[in-house]
Amino acid sequence: MDYNKKLSVIVPVYNTEKYLNRCLDSVLAAIPEHSEILIINDGSPDQSEVIALSYCEKYPEIIRYFHKGNGGLSDAKNYGLSHATGEYIIFLDSDDYIEPDMYREILGEMQQTGSQLGICDINCEYEVEGTNLISCCYNPNRGSTFFQILDTPLMAASWNKIIHRSLFEGLDYPTGLNNEDVAVTPIILGRANHCVIVKKPMYKYVQRPGSIQNSTFNNKRFVIIETTNIAIERAADFPLHIQEQIKGSLYIHQILGLVLYPIRQQSFLKRYSMIKEYMKKVDGYFIDFFQNRYVMDNGMTDTYKNRIFKRLSTRLLKKKLYLVTSIFFGLVNLAEQINSQMVKKGHK
Template sequence: MDYNKTLSVIIPVYNTERYLKRCLDSALAALPDNSEILIVNDGSPDQSEKIAMEYFEEFPEIIRYFYKTNGGLSDAKNYGLNHAEGEYIIFLDSDDYIDPDMYNEILNEMKQSGAQLGICDIDCEYETDGSSVISHCYNPNRGSVFFQIIDTPLVAASWNKIIHRSLFNGLDYPTGLNNEDVAVTPIILARANHCVIVKKPMYKYVQRPGSIQNSKFSNKRFVIIETTNIAIERAAELPIHIQRQIKGSLYIHQILGVALYPIRNQQFFKRYSMIKEYMRKVNSCFDDFFQNRYVLDNGLMDNRKHRIFKRLSVILLKRKLYLATSIFFEFINVAEKINAQMVKKGHK
């Protein structure tokens, strides 16, 4: 297939007027030759359209602007894919930004090795306190490059991965569902002939109040069960050992991760109620969940403190001791707060 452009950067936009200029400036600075930026305005009611139009009028050879009625992030991503002309695809969240070397550096590594996919680390920037945490895109304790990438909490992210267009064949983002990347990215990773890892935090992942990931947690986020199920069904096209690795990764980093982190951080009674509801759905949808060896071994490669936390959590959840789980999580939360206060005092 002939491609008109080298790279298509797809930027879905919805209510991010405060961040959009920084995002677009960073994309323009990083854009390789003969590449394009697609701004997909998903019916945003704020001033995002005005900002996007200003950039489109200034850079008409580079930027393509599309307005569509609101259909959600999945719909905006599908729309961008259907209009992209690049041989390679990457997404960029409109409230995030990137280093100027990101796209060229990953593409150069990919072309040198003939890889269909390239990935980099991310820099999580927290608006509330100005802190920053580097998250690696790979797990060095795993063997193959695929397994190193698949066995991480951010495996599903679409914005730190440059992907050859052909890997999207027959795949779309499930319209109307959040956590949409979970249903697509693991399959793309498995399809790639080879993946390259650039061990630099070139993607700036802004953690802001009000974003989808940081908004008030509710049982709407249980949609992760549905998107995980879609990914497992789609993985049926792949070799059985790859299917097992994908399922194991999704079970521990997506399904179990929701219980161990966002649900754990709720107030006690809400936490207890949500654990019961969530785990009943998990057990109903995934009857092999607590027999899966990745779930049973979860935490094996962590430090002692995290290993104990994860292993005890799995034991309690497996036995459906949800009240005991909520109490255990309360002790963990209190301990973490005390530790954070001690660390803070130590820096004064």
């Protein structure tokens, strides 16, 4: 198939007028020759359209602008894919930004090795705290490059991966569901002939109040169960060992991860109630969850403290001791608060 452009950067936009200039400036500095930027305005009610149109007027040979009715992030991504003309695809959240060498460096590595997918590390920027945390895009404790990328908490992210267009064939993002990348990225990884890892934190993932990931936590986030199930069903055509690795990663980092981190941070009664409700849904969807070897071995390569936390939590959940689990999480939260206060005092 012939492609008109080398790379299509798809930028879904909704209520990000505060961040859009920075985002577009960063991608313009990074865009390779003969590439395009697609701005998909998903019915944003703020001034994002005014900002986007000003960039279109200034860079008409690079930027294409589309305005559509609000359909959510999945719908905006599907819309962008249907209009993209690049041989390679990458997404960019409009409240994030990138390093100037990100796209060219990843594409260069991909073309040198004949790879269909390239990935880089992530720099998580916490807007309120003013802190940064580097998230590696690979797990060195796993054997193949595929499994190294798969077995990470941010594996599903679509914005730190350049993907050959052919890998999207027959795939779409499930409309109306958040955590949409979970249903697509594992399948793309499984399809790729080879993946390259650029071990530099070139994607700036901005953690801001009010974003989807940082809004008030509620049971709408349980949608991760549905997107995980879609991914597992879509992986059915892969060899069994690939299916097992995909399922293990999703069970650990998506399904179990929601309990061990955001649910754990809720107040005691809310936490207890949500654990019961969530685990009932997990049991209904994934009858093999606690028989999965990756779930039961979770934390084996972590530090001693994290390993004990993960393994004890898993065993309490397996036995349906949800009240005990909630009490245990409260103790862990308290210990983390005390440790954080001690660290702050030590820096004064």
